[in-house]
Amino acid sequence: MSNVDLNLIRTFITLYELRSVTLAAEQLYVTQPSVSYALSRLRELFNDRLFVRSKEGMEPTAAAEQLYRELHGSLTQIETTLEGARSFDPSSSNKRFTLAMTDLGEMALFPRIFRRLQREAPNVELEVLPLExxxxxxxxxxxxxxxxxCSRPLPGRDINRQVILQDxxxxxxNGKTAPDQLSMDEFLARKHLVVSRSLGHGLAEEVLADLGLQRKVSLVLPHFSILPTVLGETDLLAIVPLEIAELFAEMHAEGAALKICPLxxxxxxxxxxxxxxxxxxxxPALTWMRQLIIAALGVEGSGASGSES
Structure with a gap:
């Protein structure tokens, strides 16, 4: 155990998260036989099958569940320490970064981030994960x-934040069925389109609950991207941030025009x-990536502040 190859641990963690030898090989940039060989070494090392094939993929055993909890944070800390001892050159790096955001963020913010990334670090890879x-x-x-x-505070004393925009x-x-002014009675009488709260946009719903009010929800969607199309073909109403509402209205300016009203x-x-x-x-690499995002979005200042716990 004293001479365990860190690559074996990386393979184990990647297999655990992706539940697929094929996907793990792609993410690690190795062949499938290499992943299979690493798995056989891991099984021998830990004296357990670790993963069992099922219809859903490679299901971890109880031992694998325990190992993941213990090893993942340790590997991250080791890699961060090693990386901190090296300088980072974005122009030549092929490092992979991972960013979580909603599809709203992808539409409104991501193009600016990626344009700057391509200009400063053309070989860097960026993976965007759906926000949960x-x-x-x-x-x-x-x-x-x-x-x-995201737009909701994340808990944790070791999590820092930088506000990138206020909205x-x-x-x-649908502009064809929208009233001149949206009253509370009209708001409550209309049928509503709601996007999953897992994306972090449930603040208006919480305010309504505090007021003892409940709206008529006719449709719940997992993503925001299809929202303007649905609104253009129905008389449903949705609550969204102003910046994205303006983007949606611009997208449908020549079709079924969408109208924006104050709440x-x-x-x-x-x-x-x-x-x-x-x-x-x-x-250094992660610090550079954060600074790139902040600069790409034109945020004044770059200081960090502790998140609400």
């Missing part, structure tokens, strides 16, 4: 992701922020 607000704190603490862009929620609907009740403004683990500040 209930999981991101764990993902960050275990090193599954390098950073998060407010508005209503958006008929008060909802606090929202801070969209970049979050990262305090531990990652020891990594």
């Amino acid at each position: 607000i209930d999981k991101v704190a764990e993902w960050m603490s275990t090193g599954r992701i390098d950073a998060v862009i 407010r929620y508005v209503c958006i609907m 008929p009740f008060e909802v606090p403004a929202i801070d969209v922020a970049l979050y990262w683990s305090e531990r990652s500040e020891r990594s």
